[in-house]
Amino acid sequence: MKAIQVTTTLSFSFLLPVWQEKTVICRLLNPATNYMHTLAFDFSPDDLSLKFYSLTIHMMKKLMRSALLAAGVLGSLYTAHAQSQTVIKANIFSPLVRTGNFAIERALNENHSFQVGFYFTGFKADGTRFNGIGVTPEYRFYLSDSKDAPAGFYVAPFLRYQNFKLTSVGSGGGGTLSTFGGGVTAGYQVLLKDRIAFDFFLGPSYNAGTAKANDGSTESFSTNLFSGFGLRTGITFGIAF
Known part of the structure; x- marks a missing residue:
């Protein structure tokens, strides 16, 4: 598998995670020492998808509430300043x-x-x-x-x-x-x-x-x-x- 290298401000390179059956492996490369740091997370892709889905729904709800609140405030301001017709x-x-x-x-x-x-x-x-x-x-x-x-x-x-x-x-x-x-x-x-x-x-x-x-x-x-x-x-x- 070919890794994609992304250089960060901390002088580490982040290699895109590799999916295995029930483990996600992330590798960090230090260009100065050429030393590879390996991080492993024990959860399956299905678990991660469920958590990502839940997080997305939560953020959408917050955005919807904010939009409705903004619309209500703008409507109140318009009503307060618009003359009766x-x-x-x-x-x-x-x-x-x-x-x-x-x-x-x-x-x-x-x-x-x-x-x-x-x-x-x-x-x-x-x-x-x-x-x-x-x-x-x-x-x-x-x-x-x-x-x-x-x-x-x-x-x-x-x-x-x-x-x-x-x-x-x-x-x-x-x-x-x-x-x-x-x-x-x-x-x-x-x-x-x-x-x-x-x-x-x-x-x-x-x-x-x-x-x-x-x-x-x-x-x-x-x-x-x-x-x-x-x-x-x-x-x-x-x-x-």
Whole structure:
């Protein structure tokens, strides 16, 4: 068998080990004296393979734990410094008029966001009860130089679709009303601790639609509150993440 000689800083040459049935023999050659040192280890190749396998598994586990720990730390740092991009909110005054009004807003980049609002109502006005829903998509342009969306001053054009079942409080006659319209609002959204959101907005709107009485009914309904020119305003409270 041809030996491979490797010279070390201790002026010894290490000859690659020679495997025998149950012994590993290593030889060290001193070039200065040309004296051969022989070391023998009494274990089989199978034993050594098992120990090497166990050591490899142990090191892999340690590396995996270290990688997971590093990923967790980096994720925490990113979360701590990244501004919230999504806000879920509710209009805090809507319950006063028997309405639930909710919205979800998502920042698209530093200056723009998209919001979808949804409300349901059982409001009564001028002798007519309105039971139905409304959907309001809007696109927001944030104008603050020192803040990124979804925080700061904004202008938001919007569309709105509404569908109601109408009931005359006096006679009990029924009908339906569907409207489509839009408008523009201006507002300011505050993010406290990057988690609590307050949104204040105000703007004109217009909705077009015609009330239709049920078959056989001659009832007329007052729908000025939900059709024609109006004012869209509100204050919402929400959670950002």
